[in-house]
Amino acid sequence: MTTETATAAAGSKAAGKGKRKYVVGTRRQLDAAELAATGLRDRWYPIYPSRFVGTGDMVKVKRLGVDWLLFRDATGQIRMLEDRCPHRSAPLSVGQHLGDRVACKYHGVQVDGQGTVVSVPGMPGCALEGRTVTASLAVAEGADTIFAFVPLTEDSEVTGFKLPDRLDNPEISWFSNYAEWISPWRYYMDNVLDPMHGAFLHRDSHSMFGGDTSARFRIRETDRGFFFEKTDQRGKNFDWVEFCRESMDYVDLEIPYAESAGPGGSFGIVGMSTPIDENTSAVFHWRTRTVSDWERDVWRFMYKATLEEKHWAVLEQDRELLEALAADADRGEHLYQHDLGVARIRRVHEADAQKQAAILLDGSA
Numbered sequence: 001m002t003t004e005t006a007t008a009a010a011g012s013k014a015a016g017k018g019k020r021k022y023v024v025g026t027r028r029q030l031d032a033a034e035l036a037a038t039g040l041r042d043r044w045y046p047i048y049p050s051r052f053v054g055t056g057d058m059v060k061v062k063r064l065g066v067d068w069l070l071f072r073d074a075t076g077q078i079r080m081l082e083d084r085c086p087h088r089s090a091p092l093s094v095g096q097h098l099g100d101r102v103a104c105k106y107h108g109v110q111v112d113g114q115g116t117v118v119s120v121p122g123m124p125g126c127a128l129e130g131r132t133v134t135a136s137l138a139v140a141e142g143a144d145t146i147f148a149f150v151p152l153t154e155d156s157e158v159t160g161f162k163l164p165d166r167l168d169n170p171e172i173s174w175f176s177n178y179a180e181w182i183s184p185w186r187y188y189m190d191n192v193l194d195p196m197h198g199a200f201l202h203r204d205s206h207s208m209f210g211g212d213t214s215a216r217f218r219i220r221e222t223d224r225g226f227f228f229e230k231t232d233q234r235g236k237n238f239d240w241v242e243f244c245r246e247s248m249d250y251v252d253l254e255i256p257y258a259e260s261a262g263p264g265g266s267f268g269i270v271g272m273s274t275p276i277d278e279n280t281s282a283v284f285h286w287r288t289r290t291v292s293d294w295e296r297d298v299w300r301f302m303y304k305a306t307l308e309e310k311h312w313a314v315l316e317q318d319r320e321l322l323e324a325l326a327a328d329a330d331r332g333e334h335l336y337q338h339d340l341g342v343a344r345i346r347r348v349h350e351a352d353a354q355k356q357a358a359i360l361l362d363g364s365a
């Protein structure tokens with residue numbers, strides 16, 4: 001795993017308490033509803049699979065409503081800049097990769113991986129040279145994924161990066177999976193905090209056919225978040241999920257496997273969703289099993305031979321359902337006891353959005 005720390009530029013109208021602040025990459029304030037819709041800041045997010053950005057590549061991605069450029073420099077280090085030239089805002093992603101910097105296609109201004117202008121070829125010695133005026137994010141790579149700390153304002157402090165335990169344990173073998181869904185990220189969170197859908201939506205799947213179709217749930221606090229779990233069934237279906245709040249928010253869950261699925265017992269999942277914009281999401285899953293030696297080889301062979309396709313089919317059931325939900329599907333619902341987890345995660349995110357909106361308004365952290 002590699003980590004690179006950078007500072008965010010081009011985010012604040014003015015620094016200091018009592019001054020209004022802009023959200024990094026937006027040049028404006030966002031209210032609580034906009035923050036909730038496009039994504040809460042001041043946390044690490046998975047951005048894109050590492051394998052999709054080779055050395056010398058420049059890739060444009062939209063995340064949290066902002067266009068970003070990912071480029072891997074000549075040393076292999078990933079860089080993440082706002083995809084906007086500091087001169088007149090042309091997308092840097094259509095420019096040229098110069099090893100440790102990129103050159104804008106429009107007038108040739110060169111920006112390095114920290115967002116500093118290193119050359120203005122049309123006017124050497126121009127005052128823009130040497131200034132760090134393009135937003136660049138702190139990035140880290142691990143579990144075949146590029147992660148970035150997405151700051152609220154340019155004064156935000158980058159927090160430490162830590163992979164979820166299940167992805168940072170040599171006894172656990174994982175496969176990563178990436179998808180983009182035309183569905184707001186909040187629907188993803190609601191869906192994963194709703195284990196009961198496993199017994200219905202995924203009833204015909206290879207792994208979620210067992211157990212009762214009725215249950216009672218409870219919330220149990222943990223030192224990193226909370227469990228939402230069935231009180232009367234475990235080890236038969238999608239019976240529990242843990243919402244974890246560490247350097248990033250993620251869910252951790254297990255689904256039992258039949259013996260025919262090979263060694264390693266239950267199948268673990270780490271899930272995360274990163275808003276692309278208010279209507280679309282980048283969805284990251286890691287499918288895991290606790291296996292070593294020959295069992296690891298069997299799991300990795302079976303996953304590629306048969307299980308991956310089955311997992312895709314299950315994920316497609318989620319995607320199709322969530323993409324079919326109306327834009328106001330979470331208004332005027334009639335929730336019942338199974339929806340305690342959904343209600344809880346919504347409260348967590350609503351509180352975060354209000355807090356971040358207040359920081360933007362009064363400038364106090």
Ligand code: FES
Nearest residue numbers: 085087088104107
């Ligand atoms: S807009 Fe990029 S160099 Fe002018």
Ligand SMILES: [Fe+2]
Nearest residue numbers: 197198202318
């Ligand atoms: Fe599901």
